[in-house]
Amino acid sequence: MTGSDTITEAIIETVALTKRYPGMDVPAVDQLNLSVQRGEIFGLLGPNGAGKTTTAGMLTTRVLPSGGSAIVAGIDVVANPTLAKQLIGVVSQQNTLDRQLTVWENLYFHGRLFGISKAESRQTATDLLDRFQLARWANASVYALSGGMAQRLMVARAIFHRPAVLFLDEPTAGLDPQSRLALWELMGELNAQGQTIVLTTHYMEEAEQLCDRVAIIDHGHLLTIGTPEELTRSIRADTVVTVRSSGDPTALLAAIEASIGPVERSRTTDGALEIYVAGVDRLVPRIVEAVDVAGLEIADLQVTVPTLESVFIALTGKELRDE
Amino acid sequence: MTTLEPIAIHPTRSVSASSMAALRALIARDLLVVKKSFGEFVARTVVQPFLLCFVFLFVFPKIGQSIGGGTSASAQSSFATILVPAVVGLSILFQGVQSVALQMSQEFGFTREIEDRVQAPCPIWLVAMARVFSGAAQGLISAIIVLPIASVIHAPGVQAHFSFHWVIIVTLVPLASITMASLGLVLGTTFEPRNIGLMFGFIILPVTFLGGTYYLWESLAPITIQGVPWLQILVLINPLIYVNEGMRAAFTMAPHMHLYVVYPVLLAFMAGFLALGLRNFKRRVVS
Numbered sequence: 009m010t011g012s013d014t015i016t017e018a019i020i021e022t023v024a025l026t027k028r029y030p031g032m033d034v035p036a037v038d039q040l041n042l043s044v045q046r047g048e049i050f051g052l053l054g055p056n057g058a059g060k061t062t063t064a065g066m067l068t069t070r071v072l073p074s075g076g077s078a079i080v081a082g083i084d085v086v087a088n089p090t091l092a093k094q095l096i097g098v099v100s101q102q103n104t105l106d107r108q109l110t111v112w113e114n115l116y117f118h119g120r121l122f123g124i125s126k127a128e129s130r131q132t133a134t135d136l137l138d139r140f141q142l143a144r145w146a147n148a149s150v151y152a153l154s155g156g157m158a159q160r161l162m163v164a165r166a167i168f169h170r171p172a173v174l175f176l177d178e179p180t181a182g183l184d185p186q187s188r189l190a191l192w193e194l195m196g197e198l199n200a201q202g203q204t205i206v207l208t209t210h211y212m213e214e215a216e217q218l219c220d221r222v223a224i225i226d227h228g229h230l231l232t233i234g235t236p237e238e239l240t241r242s243i244r245a246d247t248v249v250t251v252r253s254s255g256d257p258t259a260l261l262a263a264i265e266a267s268i269g270p271v272e273r274s275r276t277t278d279g280a281l282e283i284y285v286a287g288v289d290r291l292v293p294r295i296v297e298a299v300d301v302a303g304l305e306i307a308d309l310q311v312t313v314p315t316l317e318s319v320f321i322a323l324t325g326k327e328l329r330d331e
Numbered sequence: 332m333t334t335l336e337p338i339a340i341h342p343t344r345s346v347s348a349s350s351m352a353a354l355r356a357l358i359a360r361d362l363l364v365v366k367k368s369f370g371e372f373v374a375r376t377v378v379q380p381f382l383l384c385f386v387f388l389f390v391f392p393k394i395g396q397s398i399g400g401g402t403s404a405s406a407q408s409s410f411a412t413i414l415v416p417a418v419v420g421l422s423i424l425f426q427g428v429q430s431v432a433l434q435m436s437q438e439f440g441f442t443r444e445i446e447d448r449v450q451a452p453c454p455i456w457l458v459a460m461a462r463v464f465s466g467a468a469q470g471l472i473s474a475i476i477v478l479p480i481a482s483v484i485h486a487p488g489v490q491a492h493f494s495f496h497w498v499i500i501v502t503l504v505p506l507a508s509i510t511m512a513s514l515g516l517v518l519g520t521t522f523e524p525r526n527i528g529l530m531f532g533f534i535i536l537p538v539t540f541l542g543g544t545y546y547l548w549e550s551l552a553p554i555t556i557q558g559v560p561w562l563q564i565l566v567l568i569n570p571l572i573y574v575n576e577g578m579r580a581a582f583t584m585a586p587h588m589h590l591y592v593v594y595p596v597l598l599a600f601m602a603g604f605l606a607l608g609l610r611n612f613k614r615r616v617v618s
Contacts, residue, residue, distance in 0.1 A: 019340075046340075069450075070616065070618070071618050072618070081340055081342075089455075090349060090452055090453055090454055091342040091346060091349075093450055094342045095339055095340075095341075098447070098450050100443070100446050100447070102446065103442075103443070104445075104446045105447075106360070106444055106447075107442050107444065108364045108367075109360070109363075109364070117359075117360045120356035120359065120360075121353050121356040121357065121452075122349075122352070122353075122451070122452060123344055123352035123353070123452070165447075170338045170339050171338070171339065172338060172340050202338055204338075
């Protein structure tokens with residue numbers, strides 16, 4: 009870490025970060041090298057059990073690494089967890105609000121916990137409730153909040169002490185679509201004000217919409233890292249076509265390749281053929297024709313652009329939601 | 332939209348400064364919760380002492396039931412002298428269980444509140460210590476509430492004879508409170524919320540009934556097998572024995588275990604419970 013305060017300064021740096029839980033054959037996180045830049049929204053994307061939460065746990069001092077190092081805002085989180093905790097804000101998957109305090113008190117005591125004076129904690133608690141549209145719940149019990157409001161309050165609490173990095177673990181899991189959108193918007197606003205955000209997610213739309221850069225993780229390994237655009241470009245296909253026909257997918261693929269040439273990649277999913285193609289003109293008519301010539305009948309045909317899901321499939325051969 | 336403080340990029344406070352601030356805030360939060368529900372706190376604190384004194388010191392003498400080896404007012408008064416200080420000891424135990432064990436078991440099990448509290452900028456063990464301190468403070472408060480209540484509920488003439496030994500009171504009551512809060516930490520980090528019934532059945536009840544609340548430790552001597560006072564020896568593993576014997580030393584002239592046994596043994600229990608409780612706590616929040 010250098011001390012320079014340029015905007016491209018790495019705020020998180022891990023080197024060969026590894027976690028091996030006792031009694032497990034394979035490490036949950038294996039030799040992970042990550043670098044998160046100051047000011048970006050960084051996504052750890054992967055299926056459940058990929059090691060995302062363990063990685064976030066190590067960066068937030070809750071999981072002790074078995075090897076490697078993790079530096080957050082210049083602080084070694086293993087050697088100096090107490091200093092590191094001054095600089096991070098954490099929103100966990102579950103609702104961890106203090107049930108015996110009111111909505112306002114939840115914020116106020118967070119400020120006190122981080123050594124902020126009584127007067128300033130009072131003021132900031134009130135300001136944050138305004139800003140997060142929770143002011144009219146100030147004196148309510150946290151039991152009165154809906155899932156989306158509780159999540160907003162947890163975000164407000166986590167940024168109360170102005171952390172260098174805000175960690176969100178599966179922030180929108182279990183939220184209704186409206187609350188999810190509201191939370192994405194909120195994260196965008198915070199980021200626009202300079203907040204560095206690290207989030208773990210298994211929703212590829214979330215990573216795609218929200219993140220400046222994404223690290224795709226599976227079985228504890230870093231598969232690839234880059235902007236969503238870079239990653240989708242990396243699979244060298246501009247179109248994904250899914251064809252379901254009366255015939256056998258292998259025969260179907262042969263018929264299509266006879267017409268449009270070899271495809272970049274293909275796989276069978278639920279009896280349908282999925283092909284990744286690049287730079288083919290008049291793609292759909294040609295496919296329809298090829299299938300017809302082969303004497304097969306199309307039951308369904310979908311054309312989409314590659315997504316991070318396609319990237320994950322290309323890298324692992326399975327879908328994100330498989331696990 | 333309000334402008335907030337600039338984002339902190341480097342820690343602004345030393346480990347000790349941020350830990351002290353966090354400890355103060357954690358205890359302040361716990362005491363605010365007590366204050367907000369003080370009526371409930373008092374009710375749950377006094378109900379057991381009230382019932383004990385009501386049944387043993389009011390109902391029994393009224394119906395002529397023998398307690399403490401006789402039905403005479405003097406025999407019953409000496410029983411009252413044995414019982415009332417121990418009722419204070421018992422309420423300290425229950426405060427440790429209520430304010431630390433039950434709370435913590437909930438926070439680990441259902442509410443997951445602990446997940447957020449351990450992100451406070453202090454060592455993780457200090458989060459558990461803060462709860463022990465606030466539990467001990469609640470033990471002290473309950474001792475102060477319970478003693479007057481326990482000393483006024485009795486049939487006419489059945490009165491505990493008090494003799495206040497202030498040096499013992501101001502040292503032993505806090506020590507007992509911290510020890511029992513530490514026991515609460517061990518229980519709260521060991522038992523899942525769904526096993527709380529087991530905790531009461533197999534730990535709290537035996538500790539209570541074999542904790543010298545209704546009798547002096549020395550009076551167990553006649554219960555022997557082949558000349559060995561087995562019960563008297565067995566109950567020495569019970570920390571409540573030392574608390575109750577110490578309370579008798581603090582508040583009465585009743586016979587009691589030597590103080591040079593009570594103090595070191597309670598200190599040892601405290602150290603043992605803290606070591607075990609803090610280890611459990613850390614294991615449950617750091618993997």
